[in-house]
Amino acid sequence: MTFAQKLNSIVKNNNSLLCIGLDPELSKLPSHLQKVKDPIFEFNKAIIDATHDLVCTYKPNIAFYEAEGLEGLKQLEQTIKYIQSSYPEVPIILDAKRGDIGNTDRMYAKAAFEKWKADAVTVYPYLGKDSLIPFFEYQEKLVIILIRTSNPDAKMFQDIIVDGKPLYLKIAKEIATWRYNNIGIFVGATYPEELKLIRNIFPTSIFLSAGLGAQQAEIERAVKSGIDENGAGIMFNASRSILYASSGEDFAQKARDEAKKLRDLINKFRK
Amino acid sequence: MTFAQKLNSIVKNNNSLLCIGLDPELSKLPSHLQKVKDPIFEFNKAIIDATHDLVCTYKPNIAFYEAEGLEGLKQLEQTIKYIQSSYPEVPIILDAKRGDIGNTDRMYAKAAFEKWKADAVTVYPYLGKDSLIPFFEYQEKLVIILIRTSNPDAKMFQDIIVDGKPLYLKIAKEIATWRYNNIGIFVGATYPEELKLIRNIFPTSIFLSAGLGAQQAEIERAVKSGIDENGAGIMFNASRSILYASSGEDFAQKARDEAKKLRDLINKFRK
Numbered sequence: 001m002t003f004a005q006k007l008n009s010i011v012k013n014n015n016s017l018l019c020i021g022l023d024p025e026l027s028k029l030p031s032h033l034q035k036v037k038d039p040i041f042e043f044n045k046a047i048i049d050a051t052h053d054l055v056c057t058y059k060p061n062i063a064f065y066e067a068e069g070l071e072g073l074k075q076l077e078q079t080i081k082y083i084q085s086s087y088p089e090v091p092i093i094l095d096a097k098r099g100d101i102g103n104t105d106r107m108y109a110k111a112a113f114e115k116w117k118a119d120a121v122t123v124y125p126y127l128g129k130d131s132l133i134p135f136f137e138y139q140e141k142l143v144i145i146l147i148r149t150s151n152p153d154a155k156m157f158q159d160i161i162v163d164g165k166p167l168y169l170k171i172a173k174e175i176a177t178w179r180y181n182n183i184g185i186f187v188g189a190t191y192p193e194e195l196k197l198i199r200n201i202f203p204t205s206i207f208l209s210a211g212l213g214a215q216q217a218e219i220e221r222a223v224k225s226g227i228d229e230n231g232a233g234i235m236f237n238a239s240r241s242i243l244y245a246s247s248g249e250d251f252a253q254k255a256r257d258e259a260k261k262l263r264d265l266i267n268k269f270r271k
Numbered sequence: 272m273t274f275a276q277k278l279n280s281i282v283k284n285n286n287s288l289l290c291i292g293l294d295p296e297l298s299k300l301p302s303h304l305q306k307v308k309d310p311i312f313e314f315n316k317a318i319i320d321a322t323h324d325l326v327c328t329y330k331p332n333i334a335f336y337e338a339e340g341l342e343g344l345k346q347l348e349q350t351i352k353y354i355q356s357s358y359p360e361v362p363i364i365l366d367a368k369r370g371d372i373g374n375t376d377r378m379y380a381k382a383a384f385e386k387w388k389a390d391a392v393t394v395y396p397y398l399g400k401d402s403l404i405p406f407f408e409y410q411e412k413l414v415i416i417l418i419r420t421s422n423p424d425a426k427m428f429q430d431i432i433v434d435g436k437p438l439y440l441k442i443a444k445e446i447a448t449w450r451y452n453n454i455g456i457f458v459g460a461t462y463p464e465e466l467k468l469i470r471n472i473f474p475t476s477i478f479l480s481a482g483l484g485a486q487q488a489e490i491e492r493a494v495k496s497g498i499d500e501n502g503a504g505i506m507f508n509a510s511r512s513i514l515y516a517s518s519g520e521d522f523a524q525k526a527r528d529e530a531k532k533l534r535d536l537i538n539k540f541r542k
Contacts, residue, residue: 023375063371063378069386070348074341097371099395100334101422104294107334115340124370126397126417128424146397151372153399157442162431167438171428 003119003142003182004206006091011056011232017223017270018263019093019208020051021239022060022079026068028244030251040068041075043251045082047243050252052087054259057235059208061095062116080117091119093208093235097146099124099131106134113138120144122186122208125171129178136180142206143182147172147198150188150211168194172201184208189222189236196225207234214241216265223269231270238262274390274413274453275477277362282327282503288494288541289534290364290479291322292510293331293350297339299515301522311339312346314522316353318514321523323358325530328506330479332366333387351388362390364479364506368417370395370402377405384409391415393457393479396442400449407451413477414453418443418469421459421482439465443472455479460493460507467496478505485512487536494540502541509533 011017024040033039048058065076083090094116098108105123112121112135120142123135135143148158148168159166175183185202187195189209199207209226212219226234242262246254282288295311304310319329336347354361365387369379376394383392383406391413394406406414419429419439430437446454456473458466460480470478480497483490497505513533517525 025378061371061375061378063369063375063382066382067378067386069382070341070345073344077341097369097395098334100332100368101420104332104334107296107332107338111334111337111340115338124368124395124397126395126428127420127422128427128429130424131420131422149372149398149402151398151402153401156399156445157397158399160433160438160441162433162438167431167433170431174427 002140003091003184006089006119007056007206007235008232010089010091013089014053014056015267016054016056016263017232017234017236017266018055018259019057019059019235019237020047020055020242020259021095021210021237022047022058022243023064023239024243025064028247030247030249032249038075038078040065040072041078041082044075044079046252047255048079048083048087050256051242051259052090054256054263055090057091057093058083059093059095059237076116084117093120093122093142093144094118095122097122097124099127101127102130102134105131109134109138113141120184122146125175136182139182141182142184143180144184144186144206144208145175146186147175148187148191148194150190154188154191169197169201172198176201186210187226189213189226192221192225195222199226199228204228204233208237209234210237210239212236212238212262219265220269223266227270236266273411274362274455277360277390278327278477278506279503281360281362284360285324285327286538287325287327287534288503288505288507288537289326289530290328290330290506290508291318291326291513291530292366292481292508293318293329293514294335294510295514296335299518301518301520303520309346309349311336311343312349312353315346315350317523318526319350319354319358321527322513322530323361325527325534326361328362328364329354330364330366330508347387355388364391364393364413364415365389366393368393368395370398372398373401373405376402380405380409384412391455393417396446407453410453412453413455414451415455415457415479416446417457418446419458419462419465421461425459425462440468440472443469447472457481458497460484460497463492463496466493470497470499475499475504479508480505481508481510483507483509483533490536491540494537498541507537
């Protein structure tokens with residue numbers, strides 16, 4: 001089953017475009033979890049059990065696991081195995097921002113898809129097409145290319161003007177000529193105008209977006225800019241606002257409340 | 272001790288600008304190593320024992336370890352520990368090509384410098400300055416920014432013309448204004464003209480270069496384009512030509528022979 005098929009099915013069943021970013025920081029976990037064995041995994045498990053019927057995907061960012069060394073990476077593996085055994089309908093995006101020369105990306109692709117067993121991975125375009133082919137060759141997996149990121153300094157290089165247009169649009173237009181069926185697109189939700197421009201270049205591609213604001217008006221603009229003509233085709237990631245909705249023993253219930261609120265708010269603007 | 276101090280000392284003592292890329296592929300290891308426990312580590316250990324007096328640095332690319340999952344990453348940790356306990360004078364570059372928003376790069380920086388305990392890491396510029404500050408804050412470590420890569424499609428985006436100049440030069444000039452003392456520069460050795468242009472922008476910075484050709488004339492051009500005014504300031508990486516110089520039981524001795532030959536050839540053009 002391709003990523004697109006898996007995603008279409010869960011978007012419909014859970015009526016959701018919400019992606020939860022599983023980015024646990026040890027120091028931010030509720031204090032009662034700090035002392036248990038595998039605290040990151042136990043935290044993730046509780047979040048997953050509380051939200052699996054509200055999401056269209058989970059997105060662990062590998063940096064948060066690598067920051068705890070082998071111990072953290074072991075808990076990433078546990079987390080992915082847990083989702084795939086308990087909720088196999090939920091696709092998993094490994095947020096890894098990989099990008100190296102082809103020979104090395106062959107290794108990163110093997111890691112993402114065969115070792116971590118993710119359904120999708122995020123990658124960089126900066127090294128050009130040949131560097132990404134090892135990822136595209138896993139045809140059932142989605143390869144999500146970073147076009148425009150959500151951080152304040154994103155504009156520093158991504159918006160450099162080339163022939164009267166910002167660089168990220170030049171890169172997007174080049175990528176739109178590549179003949180692979182499993183290219184996904186990442187655009188930060190903090191820039192709805194950019195999101196709209198890029199959606200126009202890739203009208204039917206699957207998008208991932210992050211950095212959705214807290215205000216209803218910001219969410220409205222991002223959703224309307226990012227959805228495809230069927231009111232779907234995009235996954236909106238939220239992480240800290242859901243994971244750390246409470247630091248008490250009720251963290252999972254509060255995460256569920258927050259996830260439901262955000263899912264419903266996104267849905268409000270999908271029509 | 273800063274990376275620069277550590278590097279200066281070993282460049283002098285080993286009379287070497289050679290960096291060996293520790294990028295072991297399980298399927299390419301000599302057959303007698305395929306069945307031992309921790310084959311990647313045992314292979315690396317033999318290569319390191321045979322070459323430590325010929326190099327100025329080792330550069331494991333994390334992709335090659337991640338491709339073997341937790342088992343591979345454990346052997347990366349073993350490899351780094353082995354170098355640091357047996358040959359503490361040799362600095363270690365973690366080739367990881369990291370780059371994400373600031374909050375995530377804080378995690379990648381912690382992973383590279385506190386967990387893997389590398390002396391330097393390679394990073395992407397595409398997300399702008401704010402994304403890289405968490406790396407720069409480790410002032411004793413070197414943060415090596417990819418400016419121009421060595422792969423054939425590097426030109427696709429890195430050479431896009433901006434105001435009459437290729438993008439990579441625009442990015443280089445911006446980075447040259449950043450006030451951090453621990454910025455290193457990566458440029459592929461396959462493009463000596465580009466290497467020269469970028470060296471002119473960063474006359475005193477530490478460079479890392481990879482993809483050195485096999486022909487003497489190619490090596491001459493790369494070395495002359497990349498060295499600083501003291502005939503140093505750059506590390507030339509070689510990986511497969513050294514690691515797989517022989518697939519027999521003599522692989523470590525043959526790797527040494529190859530490393531010595533390349534070190535001496537590079538030195539020939541440093542004057």
